[in-house]
Amino acid sequence: MEEVFKRVNVHGGAAYEDFAGYARIAIAGPFAYVSGTTAVTPEGTVYGEGDAYAQAKYIFDKLVGLLKANGYSCEEVIKVNIWTTDVSKNNDITKAYAEYFKEFRPACSWIGVASLNRPTQLVEIEMQAIKGAKIVKA
Numbered sequence: 001m002e003e004v005f006k007r008v009n010v011h012g013g014a015a016y017e018d019f020a021g022y023a024r025i026a027i028a029g030p031f032a033y034v035s036g037t038t039a040v041t042p043e044g045t046v047y048g049e050g051d052a053y054a055q056a057k058y059i060f061d062k063l064v065g066l067l068k069a070n071g072y073s074c075e076e077v078i079k080v081n082i083w084t085t086d087v088s089k090n091n092d093i094t095k096a097y098a099e100y101f102k103e104f105r106p107a108c109s110w111i112g113v114a115s116l117n118r119p120t121q122l123v124e125i126e127m128q129a130i131k132g133a134k135i136v137k138a
Contacts, residue, residue: 005029010070012062013042025066030131032072034063036083038121046120052089055123056082056096063127064100072129074100079128080108086122087112093123104135 005028011017012024012035026033039047039055048054064074080101082093090110097108106127116124 005031008070010066012037012066014040015044016040025070027070030133032067032070032127032129032131034067034127034129036081036124036126037063038116038118038124040118040121046118049120050122051092052084052086052122053092053096055121056093056125057099059123059125060096060100063125067127067129072131075104075135076131076133077101077104077106077127077129078133080106081111081126082109083111083113083116083124084122085113085115089122 008027009023010025010027014024017024022035024035024037026035037059039058041047046055047058067073067077080097082097084090084093087110093110101108116122
């Protein structure tokens with residue numbers, strides 16, 4: 001018999017989610033897949049224009065908050081992808097990342113790209129989490 005996971009689509013508050021037809025987080029069984037997220041506010045403006053730390057912090061606050069509201073901890077985040085239009089700002093982005101994940105050390109990629117959806121967006125972040133994924137120390 002085929003195993004079926006209950007699927008839940010989590011809305012993150014952005015109007016574009018409804019317009020385009022995607023979930024901010026798709027949860028299937030123990031797995032949570034977090035869509036690429038930029039620092040767009042509910043009003044549609046870009047938070048922290050010109051400040052990679054502020055944008056990354058805004059995004060991490062939003063995504064970690066949504067994950068926690070759906071029963072996931074930072075320890076259960078196993079993969080983070082970070083895209084930036086300015087790799088010279090990686091230390092600023094990493095500072096925001098480390099505030100949440102330094103202790104748990106998920107797999108993480110920092111990727112330089114030519115552009116994001118809007119010229120003032122410097123950072124986009126996506127994550128994956130697995131409920132029950134706890135660190136076991138040898």
